[in-house]
Amino acid sequence: MQAKITEIHQQIADFQIENKEQLEAFRIAYVGRKGVIGDLFDGLKNVPQEERRAVGQELNALKEAAQNKFNEFQALMESASDKSVAIEFDLTLPNIPNENGTIHPLTLVRARIIEIFAKMGFNVSDGPEIESDFYNFTALNFAENHPAREMQDTFFIEKKGGNVADDMLLRTHTSNVQIRLMQNQKPPLRSIMPGRVYRNEAISARAHCLFHQVEGLYVDKNVGFKDLKDTLYYFAKEMFGQDTKVRYRPSYFPFTEPSAEIDITCLICKGKGCNVCKYTGWVEIAGSGMVDPNVLEQCGIDSQEYTGFAFGMGIERITMLKYQIKDLRLFTENDVRFLRQFEGL
Incomplete structure (x- = not known):
């Protein structure tokens, strides 16, 4: 269990997140209830009683590390989205003619x-x-x-x-x-x-x-x-x-x-x-x-x-x-x- 926790810590650190699709893949793999960390929590019942407390603390630290990385990149992408909204122009559309208004x-x-x-x-x-x-x-x-x-x-x-x-x-x-x-x-x-x-x-x-x-x-x-x-x-x-x-x-x-x-x-x-x-x-x-x-x-x-x-x-x-x-x-x-x-x- 200890070796598995160390391995996943390294995977989280090395995971590259550059777009929303990668962010969603990270969430599913490490943050979601059905991800690898969730599987480790399910296996905690098989750990000997005298080691269970220490392993549980390490699992909580692992879960927190994954959640923190997800929150950090999610905030960065939302901020970038607010600052640069992509506007697509269809240059084949006819122009909109200027029309004069009138006084009521x-x-x-x-x-x-x-x-x-x-x-x-x-x-x-x-x-x-x-x-x-x-x-x-x-x-x-x-x-x-x-x-x-x-x-x-x-x-x-x-x-x-x-x-x-x-x-x-x-x-x-x-x-x-x-x-x-x-x-x-x-x-x-x-x-x-x-x-x-x-x-x-x-x-x-x-x-x-x-x-x-x-x-x-x-x-x-x-x-x-x-x-x-x-x-x-x-x-x-x-x-x-x-x-x-x-x-x-x-x-x-x-x-x-x-x-x-x-x-x-x-x-x-x-x-x-x-x-x-x-x-x-x-x-x-x-x-x-x-x-x-x-x-x-x-x-x-x-x-x-x-x-x-x-x-x-x-x-x-x-x-x-x-x-x-x-x-x-x-x-x-x-x-x-x-x-x-x-x-x-």
Whole structure:
């Protein structure tokens, strides 16, 4: 037994390992349970009792030597594999042609909206998408139990209990930016606020739980409803063409008084009626109104000295009308067949 152990020690030392196949052969021969060392352990029962302890210790040392050599070469090969990954190229394959991408239609329309309002002196403001109830509702004249809160199905992140104004949510409109703007800057203010908003709505051809809005705010001395009408008339003509018809309908919003909704002739059906305009021939593009004095006072602006107007519109709705797209879901599906239609615009 002693001579056999010495012989295997020498075999382990002399075994050449240069690739994974040789490493696996070494494992099978010396490390595996069915290898030569395993056979020696099986024969330990035939060793005389008085020699068994010493022989067992030598077998353990032999097993450890084999395992150490296996671990050493295994680590070396794994390290070499990580540093030099062989990449095989098939030089007979045809080349992959370079293809230009295109700007998403929502990005195109957003840029056009900003451009139109920039001509009228509006700058761009931004704010957080995760917002407190105060900025999303309370500061906009929504009382805690106001029924208008039910008009917007809200994604709440954290209900803090005690004070509703402290609850955290995903903003349902970009009006939160208007409040922050009025709190942090003094009039005159003239700005638009494009951005993503979230509402817990069923996804369909006309609605989505994530969409984009652009809201506008103008606060100064002697701002009247005529200024609002002129601003939105100019926008509609610039965006959709000089022949576009515009109408105003009285409406209600907690943060404006008086309030109005703006419709234009449906550009998809040319006023004949379709699923986008609910077969009326008209499509709403914006809500608007004069900023409620309570909102101005909430933000530290003297409503006796300053007045203002605000408006908000959905960028998806504007894009659907401009490019005659009938399904809102196409904007978020990333279908290249749809996106390629906007190349070169």
